[in-house]
Amino acid sequence: MLRHPAHFIALGFGSGLAPFAPGTFGTLVAIPIAALLRAYASDVGFVAAIVLLFAVGTWAADVAGRDLGVPDHGGIVIDEIVAFLIVLYFVGGDPLHQAFAFLLFRVFDIAKPPPIRQVDAALKNGIGVMVDDLLAAGYTLFVFALVVRLVGNA
Template identity: 55%
Template sequence: MANHQPTCKLLLSHPAHFFALGFGSGLAKKAPGTFGTLVGLPLFWLVNGYTLATQLALISLLFLAGIYFCEKTGKALGVSDHGGIVWDEIVAIMLVLTFTISQWQWWLAAFLLFRFFDIWKPFPIRQCDAKVKGGLGVMLDDLLAAIYAILSLKALAWTITRL
């Protein structure tokens, strides 16, 4: 089953694949990472009511589980960081939203900034992506993109309050 597009059969063959492929969003023919990121938005609502510490603990657990999910699914697909693997986008956007003002305009900015940094991969994201392989590598580059997005959102909020 090496080096091919993920299918519904693969999606349903193991829980790790179901999660790694974003409940099916990773099966999208175009822009699966964007669809995976969209899945993260309603999932964030499940943790949004908790304290910051609890949110971060839950997202950390999802990150750690994602290392396994992405590793197993990457091996099944024959590509470590296959575009259909979107659990990394789901968890990363949840982290970004944890530090985002709860208004739709800010959520839209969070979404766009995260996708921008995830696609662009500025230093050191691209280097990390090239050097760290397997499930950890899949999860880590999106964590870094999330950090860039969070810092950008904080800078934007700070700038707006100073106007």
């Protein structure tokens, strides 16, 4: 499954092959990637990496989905990685903030509140795989900002 470059990327560099909760394992992959980007890239470099990974991830998810016969196969986790990288860019490097954002993101990614579920159902290709997680990232950042505003920057 990992022999084709698109499969390797779409399956989150292997994390999507986890025997349970592959989306959770895929989301966790974003944390060391964000740490490396934060340490070695400027903000522009971090954002450029996200944009590039989104484009490559869209292609990879499309190819892997076609090859697997399921457009949004559970093992395709590049969407979680890219979306959570966006969250981590805005949340910063604080481990408690990252842990809270991780929990929020997983809740929104799994629950798929409107319009996430509708986008997920309507777009059965690489872009659909990626966009529903971008929406989950948006919900995550909104709730995170609201909690920080109400509780303070603990």
